[in-house]
Amino acid sequence: LRLIVGSIALNVAAELSFTRYFGVYDFFNELGHLFKIAAYYLLYRAVIVTGLKKPYHLIFRTLQQSREELGTANLVLERHVQEQNTEIVRRREAEDALSRQSRWLQVTLNSIGDAVLSTDTKGRITFINPAAADLTGWQPEEALNRPIGEVFRIKNKEIHQPSEDIVQKVLQEKRISALANHTVLITRQGREIPIEDSAAPIVDSEGKVSGVVLVFHDVSIRKTAEREREAAVEFLRLANKARTSQDLLRMAVDFFQRQSGCRAVGIRLEENGDYPYQCTSGFPDEFVEIESRLCEQGDRGTVIREGSGRPALECLCGSVIRGSIDASMPFFTGRGSFWTNSTTELAAEAAAAGLNIRLRNLCNAYGYESVALIPLRTGEERLGLLQLNDPRKGLFSAGSIALWERLVEYLVAALTKSRAEESLMRSEEELRRHRDHLEELVRERTIELEERNRQLEEEISERMRAQEEKIRLEHQLIHTQKMDALGRFAGGIAHDLNNMLYPIILNLQMLAEEPSTDETRHRTLHLILGAAYRQRDLLRQILSFSRPDEQSLKPMGVSELVRETVAFIRSSLPSTIEIRLDITAERDTIQGNATQIQQIVMNLCRNAADAIEPHTGVIEVGLANADLPRRLATPQMRAGEYVLLTVKDTGTGMTPEVMSRIFDPFFTTKEVGMGSGMGLSVVHGIIKGHGGAVTVESRPGQGSMFSVYLPVTAEKPEGLRLKPCSTPREGEKRRVLLVDDEGIILSSVSKVLKIMGYEVTAAPSGPEALALFSERPDAFDLVITDHTMPQMTGVELAARITGIRPGIPVILCTGFSEAVNRERLRKTGISELLAKPADMQELQDAIERVLDRREEEDSAYGEVRASAASDGPER
Incomplete structure (x- = not known):
């Protein structure tokens, strides 16, 4: 049994060894086979020993039991082997995934643009990607396991001190941290690169910090752009403060x-073909004096020029200005600038290479090693150059030169603008000296230019406002010319109407003076004559429109005039508009002009009708008395009693904005061609001229009400007075030569003069009158002639007559006296100017004035002659 158990154990050990091998000749594979051999040996030995010691059936019974036990053990062993195989496969898959992730992470970290470093907890580098290697100057194999401070050397550029150890800071604080501003990385070669950096702790699955990862990148381009932007903003700010081009150069x-x-630093600018220094700083005076001129000069001091007419510029400064450079040479830029960090080395290299760069030796002689020449140009025009010199070597870089080239563009733009403005100012000053009447315009333009220098951003808007103002003035001028033409037209009409009205007034006066017992006829004649007088006053108002003049004011009643005006307006209104009149004023006498008061009522009513049309509505006209207490008096309205004229309508009303401008000249809310914008302006002027005031109340959609206050006077209104015409003194039958091309006027005036007692000789034209006068110059005591006649005007006739008989009185009648120059009339011999249509009394007064003056002159002349005669014998 022990042998069988041992055999089973060796089989198990063999299977376990097979699960660990990786190759055919692997150690565990060989060990497994040895376990198998030993297991078979024990099994065979057990069989032999058992067969020798026990009966056959016992052996097989024991074997049967052992086989069952072995089957159970084999099942356990198979399950264990299967579990081991599954674990091995899982581990292999995990190892493959980890290997792939490691390779992906390696590729990713090597591919990103930012530099990446990682360290262990002792601050030694465990990883560095190619970007970090390029920035630090350390190769990955050289940087690994080195202290972070040896590879990643940083300092604060502002204070020039090493920055804090960011790795130790992260390890201590166990949180993400960033470098301070103005941090620069010192490369292995000693170059300083501005960077931005952040560091984070590396935490494993158990929460332990196993190291630090740093991510940083080069911000040189951004820093350069920020520096350029800040420099450009500062330059433009300073340039805006410069008032002259010289101020701009110094700045x-x-x-x-x-x-x-x-x-x-110095700036050269073109002047008379040469390019002398216009402004310098830091150069010795003798250097500036010697180096100022670039061009060769002739005996007379004139600039020597090439065959093409350009100045001969043989030095390097001249080459840069002209653009005659070889951009392939390392000391020239694509924009035509020259720069070097060592004039000594450059001169030696140029001499060794046989290059003729024509660099003046004076820069090197004065110890300037770093030299830069940057051209100033706009388009094809070469203005000059900017020169930068310093005795230190290595002051410039390609980036700094490119920055100066871009900033120089702002200088060129500002200089061009400043010169153009100065040239314009000089031109305007010259124009002002030669054209005195434009002095104010030049001053305004100069102020405008100075303002644009201070505020460049407002230049376009200022020009737009000036253009709008010009257009407005042009429109206003056109409107003024239109109104002037209308005035002239009105004057012409008034002249013709005066000629028509003249005989009417005279004949009415003659009829009114005829004895009659018919009171109705007499009253009718007075009414007609009063209407004729008002018509005459209206015509004079029309004439005053064409040539405004101060109107005479006299006591007058307002009630009847308002009633007549409203009646006249009512006939011209459409049937959809009702006009109501309410006159309650007991004291209505004012110092006024009837025609102008009528004009106020007509204008206000016409505007009210326009506000109502095309709808239906009502216009209410009222006349009442109103008292203004002393406490409410103003400089424009004194305390006292007033006649209050109100015009109220039910029209569209006005907004506050419109109401604030309704009395402005030319302001109108009507369509083009429907109104001049002068109506309410004229009304306002008339009211002011009468010592009154006007107020307005209005709301959109609720109509408007105009209130006109006119001061009451205690004087009595003048009635229509018909003075009886005086007759010539006894024994003085005066002879009058009457000239007029209008037959009815000639007839009417002749009749009036005969009634007055004069002998009248009538002539229908100037030539006939001249012929009559030429035949008998002494047959006439007075000449009365019309002004505007065909063939010969009244002025021409007067000149011819006074040429024949100097001193004869001449009265010139005209329907448009404003168009006649009175001073010129006196020089032509005209004694008096009589405005048509004159009444009989005005005609008689004019005749008496000229005859009285003539008698006084004759009397004075007679006394002089008598005195001369009496003094004669004594001599």
Whole structure:
């Protein structure tokens, strides 16, 4: 039994050995076979020993029992072997997955753009990817197991001190941490690279920190862009403060000297073909004096030029300005700049290579090693160059030169703008000296230019506002010209109407003076004559529209005038608009002009009707008395009693914005061509001229009400006075030559003059009158002539007549007296100007004035002659 059990144990050991082998000749494979051989040996030996000692049936019984036990053990063994095989397969799959993940992680870390380092808890590098190797300058195989401080050397650029150990900080705090600003990485070669960095702890599945991973990247490009942006903003801010191009140059030199750190900076600009220094800082005076001129000069100091007409610039500065460079050479840039970090080495290398770079030796002689020449140009125009010099070597880099080239573009733009503005200012100043009447315009333009220098961002909007203002003024000018033309047209109409009204007034006066017992006829004539006078006043208002003049004010009653005006307006309104009149004023006498008061009522009613149309509505016109207490008095309205004229409508009303502008000239809410915008402006002016005031109440959709206050006067209104015409003094039968091309006027005036007692000779034209006068110059005491006549005007006739008989009184009648120059009339011999249509009294007064003046002159002349005659014998 012991042998059988031992055989079974060896079989189990053999199977376990087979589960551990990996190759045919593996140790565990050989050990398993040895266990198998030993197991078979014990089994055979047990069979032999048992067969010799026990009976046959006992042997097989024991074998039967052993076989059952062996079967049970074999099942257990098979299950155990299966479990072991499953575990081995799982472990192999896990190892394969871990291997794949490790390879993927390795590829990923090597492929990302950021630099990655990892360390153990002692700060030794356990991993470094290619990006980190490139930045630090350490190869991965060299960096592994080195202290982090040896490979990852960092410092704070602002304070020039080593930065804190970020690995130790993360290990202590066990949280993500970042580097401070202004951190630079010092590479293995000693180069400084600005970086941004973050570090995080590496935590295993049990929560233990096994190391630190650092991720960092180069921010040189971003730092350069930020520096360029900050420099550009600062330059533009300073350039905006510069008032002149020289201020701009001084600012630019200081700016580039501060930004570059160079000891000496200068700017050359074109001047008379050469490129002298216009502004420098840091250069010795003798250096500037010697180096200022670039071009060769002739005997007379003129610049020597090449066959193409360009100045002869043989030095390196001239080559940079002209753009005559070889961009393949390392000391030239693609934009045409020159730079070197050692003039000594450059000169030696150029001499050894046989290159003629024409670098002036004076820079090197004064100890300048780092030299940069950056051209200033705009398009094809070469303005000059920016020169940067410093005695230190290695001051420049390709990046810094590129930065200066970009900043120089701002300098060129600002310089071009400043020069253009200065040129414009000089031109405007010259224009102002030669054209004095444009002085104000030039001043405004100069102020505008100064303002644009201070606020460049408002330039476009200022121009747009100026253009809008110009358009507005042009529209206003066109409107003014239109109104002027309308005024001239109105004046022409008034002239013709005056000619028509003249004989009407005269004939009415003659009829009114005829004796009659018919009171109705007499009253009718007075009414017609009053209407004619109002018509005359209206025509004079039309004439005043074409040539505004101060209107005379006299006491007048308002009630009857308002009643007549409303009646006239009612006939012109559509049937959809009702007009109501309510007159309660007991004291309605004001100092006013009837035509202008009528104009107020008509304008306000017309506007009210326009606000109602095309709908139905009501216009209410009221006239009442109103008292203004002293406590409510203003400089415009004194305390006292007023006539209150109100015009109220049920129209559309007005917004506060519209209501604030309704009295502005040319302001209108009507469509183009439907209104001039002058109606309420004229009304406002008339009311002010009468010492009154106007107020407005309105709301959108609720109509409007205008209230006009006119001060009451204690004077009595003038009635229609018909003065009896005086007749010539006895024994003085005066002879009048009357000239007019209008037959009815000629007839009417002749009749009036005859009634007055004058002898009248009538002539229908200037030539006929001149012929009559030429035949008998002494047959006339007075000439009355119309102004506007065909063939010969009244002025021409007067000049011809006074040429024949100097001193004869001449009265010129005109329907448009405003168009006549009174001073010029006196020089032509005209004694008096009579405005049509004149009544009989005005005609008589004019005749008496000129005849009285003539008598006074004759009397004075007679006294002088008598005095001269009496003094004659004594001499």
